[in-house]
Each structure stands twice: as C-alpha cells, then as structure tokens.
Amino acid sequence: MMEALRAHIEKIVSLTDEEFEFVCSHFSSKRFSKHQYIVQDGQFVNYAYFLNEGLVKTFYLDERGKEHILDFAMDGDWITDNQSLYQHKKAEINIYCLKNCETFYISCENIGKLCASLDKMQGYFRKKAVEENIRLQRRILCLLKNNATDRYHDLIKNYPELVRKVPKTLIASYVGVSRETLSRMLVKEV
C-alpha cells in the first residue's frame, strides 16, 4: 500500500528494501472522507500528511467568514500547517477534503528521528521543503498580479491536472473572481 510513497521518495533518493521498511515504521495511515477536515484553524497540528490519493483545498477563513483559497493538493503532495507543526502554534489555515482521501502521516518528532538516522531522508525532506518554497513564492506572485486572467494562466500552466479535477467555483475563488467572471474569461479565450 505504501508503494506510492516509496515511488514518490525515490524520485529524489533511492532506498533499499530495508531502508524503505525503516522509513515506513515512522508513518501511520489514515483515511478521511469527503467533507472532513485534515487540519482545522485554532487546533494544534501534530503531523505532516502525504496524500496518497485524494483532493484537498487549503483555505483561510477571514473574520467576516469569507473563505480564501491558498492552494489545492492531490495524489503525491504533502500537506500540513508547517508553522503549527514545527513551532507548536495553533493552525491558522484549514485543510478540507474535496474527495475521499488516503494519507500516510508522520509526526514532527519522527521526521527528526528519520532525518537523524538516515541521511537520504534528510536530503529528501530538504528538497521537498525547497520545492514548497518555490510553490509558495509562486502563490505570492499570483496574489500580487492584478490581472485575474494572468492568475488563471499561471494556474493552468503550473497545475494543468488540477484545473481538470477541481470544480470551476473553487478555481474562481483561487483566482479571486466570481464563477461568472471566470466563465466570461474562458469564453473569451475560445
């Protein structure tokens, strides 16, 4: 079952069967149903989750109750609130299942143990953190761009698969326009 995790790790570092078994011993698995929360704001987050299968949205709920979508994640992505996990603060974001999700999760302590005992995994987690930096910076630039059309194009360029999987209403929310405006934008392009 955890072969997908192995394939994912081995895109970055190769592992022997013994090493992979050792890696697995630091993880547990959990399924979440569609509409369940993996992370809720105001709670402490104890794990980083490898999304083996599923689709989630990460969002911030402002004081007026308006939802702002930070990101989506799907098969093969890591999800958590890093600030909560590593600095033991309450989560400020929500991670919500748009489909049934199957996850493998690991505690902050176990990430540390794994990195300390297996250099390859330290390298894996370093490279994943750098990838996350790049993704987050791209999201910041996306938010700063004044033009919704540019934001939409960035999204389809960087995450073509996501645009096919996620409902248009949520894509519109990510881009920061109404569902109707997004439709008009798409019609103009045909």
Next chain:
Amino acid sequence: MMEALRAHIEKIVSLTDEEFEFVCSHFSSKRFSKHQYIVQDGQFVNYAYFLNEGLVKTFYLDERGKEHILDFAMDGDWITDNQSLYQHKKAEINIYCLKNCETFYISCENIGKLCASLDKMQGYFRKKAVEENIRLQRRILCLLKNNATDRYHDLIKNYPELVRKVPKTLIASYVGVSRETLSRMLVKEV
C-alpha cells in the same frame, strides 16, 4: 569575517573548526552598495546569499510598472530566488539594497556538495527551508487578510526590528496602503 555565518549556522547545528573551514571553502563574499540589485527579474540567479550585514527589499514589478513588496531581509537572513536558483528559470522578483550590504554567497552546486559531504549542513539547510516555508505562508495569509491594520500588526509582531529599520513608505507598500493611510492608522493607535 565569516564568524557571523558560523554563529548563525550554530543556532541550528554545532560545527568543529575543521568543519567550519570546510563550509567556508564553499562560499565567496561580495559587497553591494545601497541602490544596487542583488537579483533582477529576467536574469538567471546562480547563488543563495547570506546577508551578513545590510537591508534589502524583495519586490515584484507588475506589467504596469507598479512595485509590490514581497518582503524585507536584514542581517542574518538568506536571500535568493529559489525558483531561479534550483529550477534554472529566469527570476521573477527583484532584490534591491536599501543599505550597503555585505553578503556571503554559495552556488546551488556547492549547496549540493556541502549537503552530500556534511550531514549537519544538510540538516541546517533543511531547517532553513522549513523556516522559509513558514515565513512565506505567513506572507500569504497577510496578503489574504482584508484589513490593513491586521496586516500591519502581523508585521510588527513577527518582525519588530524591521519596522524600526525600514522607511514608513516601504512599510505602507508592504501592508498595501498609502503612506498617508498608514500614518492615520498609527495616529489612531496612540
């Protein structure tokens, strides 16, 4: 001269004199004058810079020529465009010196070599990348908050020293309001 870098690294991992000498052999140093660019959009970025002394702003210039401030960095911070450095794409951001800056810089290749030959440095760079993730996520939340007062409070809470060092005009730009609006916000608080 590189003792500040050592002190900075040793907040995370301790190094012997020999190890630190080995680390230093992967770095070079460069001074930049006030008003110079360390990174310019459209160029390829070859190095990550440790800012030993100075103050910079990172900004994105939109197609209308409007400047959007992503961040500030000062003594002890790392600066670069990660996407350009690690994925060999052209930089989308600018890093501009607000004061004279003294940097120690390292190439992507040398980061790789250092990580491969010294586990401690792999651990150091992993933890720095995680810190950067947290900082970037905080910036995203800051941008999504509708309220400029909240954004300003986040800034002074997370970077109290920065607010003392950076001109109010730039703080206003970071928060996303005019210099006059920021002044009115500050007057109301007294």
